[in-house]
Amino acid sequence: MEHYHMNLTLKVWRQKNSQASGNFDTHSVKNISSEMSFLEMFDVLNEQLIESGKEPIAFDHDCREGICGACSMYIDGQPHGPWQKNTTCQLHMRAFKDGDTIVVEPWRSKAFPVIKDLVVDRGAFDRIIQAGGYISVNTGNAVDANALPIDKKKADDAFDAASCIGCGACVATCKNGSAMLFVSAKVSQLALLPQGEPERQSRVLNMVAQMDKEGFGNCTNTYACEAECPKGISVANIARMNREYLGASLGSED
Amino acid sequence: MALDSKIPAGEMKEKWNDYKGHVKLVNPANKRKLEVIVIGTGLAGASAAAALGEMGYQVKAFCFQDSPRRAHSIAAQGGINAAKNYQNDGDSVFRLFYDTVKGGDYRAREGNVHRLAEVSAAIIDQCVAQGVPFAREYGGLLSNRSFGGTQVQRTFYAAGQTGQQLLLGAYSALERQVALGNVTMYSRHEMLDVVMIDGKARGIIARDLVNGKLERHFGHAVLLCSGGYGNVFYLSTNAMGSNVTAAWKAHKKGAFFGNPCFTQIxxxxxxxxxxxxxxxxxxxxxxxxxxxxxxxxxxxxxxxxxxxxxxxxxxxxxxxxxxxxxxxxxxxxxxxxxxxxxxxxxxxxxxxxxxxxxxxxxxxxxxxxxxxxxxxxxxxxxxxxxxxxxxxxxxxxxxxxxxxxxxxxxxxxxxxxxxxxHYTMGGLWVDYELQTTVPGLYALGEANFSDHGANRLGASALMQGLADGYFVIPYTLGNYLADEIRTAAINTDHPAFADAEKAVNDRINQLMNIKGNESVESFHKRLGKIMWDKCGMARNAQGLTQAIAEIQRLKKEFWSNVKIPGDKNEMNTELDKAGRVADFIELGELMCIDALNRNESCGGHFREESQTEDGEAKRDDDNYSYVAAWEYKGDSSWELNKEPLEFEIVKPTQRSYK
Amino acid sequence: MTWKQLFTSSLGKKFTMAFTGFFLILFLIVHVTINACIFLNDGGQTYNTVAHFMSHNWIVRFLEIGLFAGLILHIIQGLVLWKQNRDARPIKYYSNKPEKNSTWYSRSMGLLGTLLLLFLVMHLSHFYVGTKVALYGGDQPHNLYNEMRETFSYWWIVAAYIIGVIALFWHLMHGFQSAFQSLGLNHKRYRPIIQAAGLGYTVIICVLFILMPLAFYFNWLA
The missing domain is CATH 3.90.700.10 (Succinate dehydrogenase/fumarate reductase flavoprotein, catalytic domain)
Structure with a gap:
């Protein structure tokens, strides 16, 4: 892999707090290595800002290996930037070239209010999980793990759905700000497994109700979410949730 | 101070059963009146908070991330060990126990490790029941693979994302308790001190990282599940936010720090x-x-x-x-x-x-x-x-x-x-009940020192985190809280809370007022370099002595020249980092002191002065078969307390993998 | 599903869109089949006969009420969705590249639907009103074929119909498979079949429709 260095112009959203109205600031960074990650480039920029007595740009990040789901930047018109199946922290600077101008914005969604700069509040996701994204089994109640064989295909599908990292890129990219991919991934994981069976109906009804309450938009099947999901979660999960919901609501007695 | 590990008497394989059979219990009505604070929501914290919530305690859980699901346990890839012997390859509780003690180079406490091996199987059962999608064979049964340091296949996994799946399992159990009202979740909160009343841990001071406000929280007990301190090296596989602050504050309030130099590379x-x-x-x-x-x-x-x-x-x-x-x-x-x-x-x-x-x-x-x-x-x-x-x-x-x-x-x-x-085997010293030397203050998971000795085997960290949270603390905490049922919730207007908050506030003000010229990041990098060069994969007396002096100088420089922009009453990521790096600097010094004291090689701690002819680590059981538990005595001053290690079952020998 | 859920929940709205969409898809098959009778080249005899049957048979007229109800529901739900979806992102992106992750027409169902609605107003005023007037107004058998011939003798009407059908084409390109997805019918094995069927359906329907004004305008029919 050829290494190179580049100078860049960054147009970054700055917003003091959730009440303030924000604006774009333009910064330039020099001599950025193509081997850096995008966030390391931000580290360089922040050090530069601190040096000149300004406040560094706040952004969420933690594991920096693409699994915690904290990082959340809308880079040049795409969540997590130009690479597919990728998080911001795993985006590397060889995706850019010398002289580029990069626009960085926070996730934009009514349900994800901006807290500061590029940091948004994704508490809505936690509340959706609270509404039913679990199996009600108290500690110590479990039977032997191999007492219940599970079809490998189903287990694999459940795993694929469970690989969601809850970053919110699906909401950020959806033209409707819909959270259906996130919700359906959890609904699917638990609907596919026999352990999830007892609460199957109430789970989907409650989680969807909470999703609606949070102010997310409605899915119109553009499938942008699947294309931008860092973990490649399939929209087949959304179809499964639709089925689950239809079945549950038709069968429901209330 | 004499350290009492509280290992139950009796035969090794009966200790835990005996303990559970005789431990004090808290009746359900009283549990509802007892409040427990849990710091950190990784595998240990989330599982503890969920399990205690299920039991009926009033739990408050804290994490610095925006959601409990993001704790760094999520990044564990490989797997989780359990003595299930599903592969019929001769595995057993004893073998897992034996491998772990041996893998830890005979610097772990046998009683704790045996208990870990005993509860390992139940962890897998619990996780499967929660819907954790472990890898399976075509017959529908669970798949296993092997991991370093063992000759059996006992590792359960979910592709390369085992930690993620286990954490999301514990997280969902935690969120269920939040929904039921048994757990109150405080995300984007950082614990900045332990509040002590009459010699017992009775609460914490936490900072809301969004608006910078300091908060007082009471608890009949405080559980630290705040992970390891690998970021003292600046570069590590830990998450950017992983820090020692919670454990360090506890250390300064009287909790001994066990084997701080034991680091896994x-x-x-x-x-x-x-x-x-x-x-x-x-x-x-x-x-x-x-x-x-x-x-x-x-x-x-x-x-x-x-x-x-x-x-x-x-x-x-x-x-x-x-x-x-x-x-x-x-x-x-x-x-x-x-x-x-x-x-x-x-x-x-x-x-x-x-x-x-x-x-x-x-x-x-x-x-x-x-x-x-x-x-x-x-x-x-x-x-x-x-x-x-x-x-x-x-x-x-x-x-x-x-x-x-x-x-x-x-x-x-x-x-x-x-x-x-990658991992720090050292951590807060705890007894068999996971209680630190401060009554009412517990440490679980990577935050404690107890189970991995001088080297952790692969796929054992997830096992320990969940063992502590799901299956150990629910019993051992009751033993303490049973005597606390008469303690009514203490109002946070109590002077102890006010004093602790003032101390935290003073320190924040001090940091903000330095207004120096060097960024927090720069200090962190410098600390990391000292640590990696002199207290890293190979250590010697000369290097460590130098490192201690360098760190002391770095500390002085930090407190006179660090630059923190912004305001304390708002989200200020530089201030957050500054507090953590300040604690890392102090910890770094203690790590070097501990490494210098331990003039033997064992596990991940390699003293160049102590090696065999072909360059393998050479232990010195006669002089160092103990846990070094350091007591904080004031600025740059610690006292060494030794907990001798006794091996009833596994006789220490030179480890050989040849 | 409670009635409330059906109309107010996000998924309920998707179901009503999909159900009514399906109904409209089926209707278009009937519509295009009957209209295609003009291509029998018998001076509109067959076509007028079938048209007369459709406007006088009481079962068909009953279904017609359902059709309008479905259409109105589709439109209303569509508008509600559009509004809610717009509100879900109060601050728009400064830089956005949706073309990197989705097709333009899947993102433009509201716009295409609005075009179709405008087209429909025109279309109904051309043909539906006349049919109803004939039905209730006089005993003269209504010659719909001639009405088509006359209407499509103006180039701007032909152009408007072509635009309408193009809007329909893209609306169906997304709508057909989207309805299956909304009803949860997304299966690895059948999905390619659904997509192929959707494409085939859309092309056939739209080509046939577009040929009608052209055939009259260019006098391809006897």
Whole structure:
């Protein structure tokens, strides 16, 4: 892999707090290595800002290996930037070239209010999980793990759905700000497994109700979410949730 | 102070059962009146908060991330051990216990480790019941793989994302309790002090990281599940936010720190690529199951890996350790890599890397696949194509990650790897009940020191975190709280809370008022360099002595020249970091003091003064068979307390993986 | 599903869109089949007969009420969705590249639907009103074929119909498979079949429709 260095112009959203109205600031960074990650480039920029007595740009990040789901930047018109199946922290600077101008914005969604700069509040996701994204089994109640064989295909599908990292890129990219991919991934994981069976109906009804309450938009099947999901979660999960919901609501007695 | 480990009397395999049978209980009505604070929501914290919530305690859980689901347990890749013996290969509670004590180089407490092995099986049951999608065989039953330091297949896994799946399981259990009102969740909150009343931990001071406000929270007990402190080295596989602050505040309030110098350097990480590097990425140890590690036989060989013929490759682990080969424990594998690189055999541009090669595995799997489809003389290209498919199924996400970071395709070229700081075996000293030396203050998971001795075996961290949270603390905490049922919730207007809050506030003001010239990041990098160079994979008395002096100077400089922009009454990530780095600096000093004190090599702690003729770590059981529990005595001043280690079952011998 | 859920929940709205969409898809098959009778080249005899049957048969007229109800529901739900979806992102992106992850027409169902609605107003005023006037107004058998011939003798009407059908084409390109997805019918094995069927359906329907004004305008029919 050829290494190179580049100078860049960054147009970054700055917003003091959730009440303030924000604006774009333009910064330039020099001599950025193509081997850096995008966030390391931000580290360089922040050090530069601190040096000149300004406040560094706040952004969420933690594991920096693409699994915690904290990082959340809308880079040049795409969540997590130009690479597919990728998080911001795993985006590397060889995706850019010398002289580029990069626009960085926070996730934009009514349900994800901006807290500061590029940091948004994704508490809505936690509340959706609270509404039913679990199996009600108290500690110590479990039977032997191999007492219940599970079809490998189903287990694999459940795993694929469970690989969601809850970053919110699906909401950020959806033209409707819909959270259906996130919700359906959890609904699917638990609907596919026999352990999830007892609460199957109430789970989907409650989680969807909470999703609606949070102010997310409605899915119109553009499938942008699947294309931008860092973990490649399939929209087949959304179809499964639709089925689950239809079945549950038709069968429901209330 | 004499340390009482409170290991129950009796036969090793009956200790835990006996303990559970005789421990004090709290009746359900009283549980509702008792409040418990849990710091951190990784595997230990989330499972503890969920389990205690289920039991009826009023739990308050805190995490600095925006959601409890993001705790760094999520990044664990390889797997979780359990003595299930599903593979019928001779595994048992005893073997898991034995392997763990041996793997830890005889510096762990037998009683704790045995309990860990005993509850390991129940963890898998619990996780499966929660809907954790472990890997399965075609028959629908759970799949296992092997991991370093063992000769049985006891590791359960979910592709390369085991930690993620286990954490999301614990997280969902936690969120269920939040929904039921048993747990109150405080995310984007950082614990900044323990509040002590009459010698007991009675609450915390926390800072809301969004608006900077300090908050007082009462608890009848405080559980620290705040993870490890690998970030003291600046570069590690830990998350950027992982820190020692909660444990360090507890330490300063009287909790002893156990074996702080015991650090695990993981052998298979992506090498450093430049000064810009902010963190290191692990490539799961599970890769050593199928990958072969090698360097060229010729020093400074700059040919491309694929141009180096088979006979000119040195598979040094297979050569040095024929019995375990590429699956030697982490400390051994790491040192062997360092040895080769130091001797000039390293590869890549920096020459600080070795190859991890899947070419053989691809061929082997390809042949098996061809055989399955009845083709016994397949073409080479078909074998490779089929083999790549199998390898992709097993390790696909890891290979993708490697390619994203390095820009190289690991299916074609061998990966370059180098050891990196990964885990800290040291931590707050706890007794059998996971209680620190402060009554009412507990430490669980990586935050405590107890189960891994001087080296942790792969796939044991997840096991310990969940064991502590799901199956140990629910019993042992009751033993303490049973005597607290008469203690009514203490109002946070109590002077102890006011004093603690004032102290926290004063420190924040002090930091903000330095208004120096050097960024927090810069200090952190400097600390990391001292630690890695002098308290890293190899340590000696001279280097450590120098390091202590350097760190003391760094501390002075930090407190007179650090620059923190912004305001304290708002989200201020630099202030958050500054507080953590200040604590890391103090911890770094203690780590060096501990490393200097322990003039023996054991596990991940390698003192150059103490090695065998062929360069293996040499323990000194006569002088150092103890846990070093350090008591904070004031600025740069600690007192060593020793908890002697007694081995009833596993007799310490020189570890051999040859 | 409670009635409330059906109309107010996000998924309920998707179901009503999909159900009514399906109904409209089926209707278009009937519509295009009958209209295609003009291509029998018998001076509109067959076509007028079938048209007369359709406007006088009471079962068909009953179904017609359902059709309008479905259409109105489709439109109303569509508008509600559009509004809610717009509100879900109060601050728009400064830089956005949706073309990287989705097709333009899947993102433009509201716009295409609005075009179709405008087209429909025109279309109904051309043909539906006349049919109803004939039905209730006089005993003269209504010659719909001639009405088509006359209407499509103006180039701007032909152009408007072509635009309408193009809007229909893209609306169906997304709508057909989207309805299956909304009803949860997304299966690895059948999905390619659904997509192929959707494409085939959309092309056939739209080509046939577009040929009608052209055939009259260019006098391809006897």
């Amino acid at each position: 993981h052998p298979t990480c992506i090498p450093v690529s430049g000064d810009h590097q902010s963190k290191l990425t692990l490539m799961s140890e599970s890769l050593r199951n199928d990958g072969r590690i090698w360097v060229p036989k010729q020093a400074n060989d700059s040919r491309k890996a694929t141009d180096i013929p088979e006979e000119e490759r040195d598979y040094y682990l297979e050569r040095r350790y024929p019995a375990f080969g590429n699956l030697v424990p982490r400390d051994v594998a790491s040192r062997a890599a360092k040895e080769r690189c130091d001797a000039g055999f390293g590869v890549g541009t920096t020459k600080m890397a070795v190859y991890l090669d899947f070419a053989d595995a691809i061929k082997r799997y390809g042949k098996i696949e061809a055989g399955k489809s009845g083709n016994h003389s397949p073409a080479e290209a078909d074998v490779i194509a089929m083999g790549k498919k199998v390898v992709a199924e097993k390790y696909g996400n890891l290979f993708e990650m490697y390619e994203k970071i390095t820009g190289e395709n690991p299916y074609e070229l061998p990966m370059r790897i180098y050891p990196a700081v």
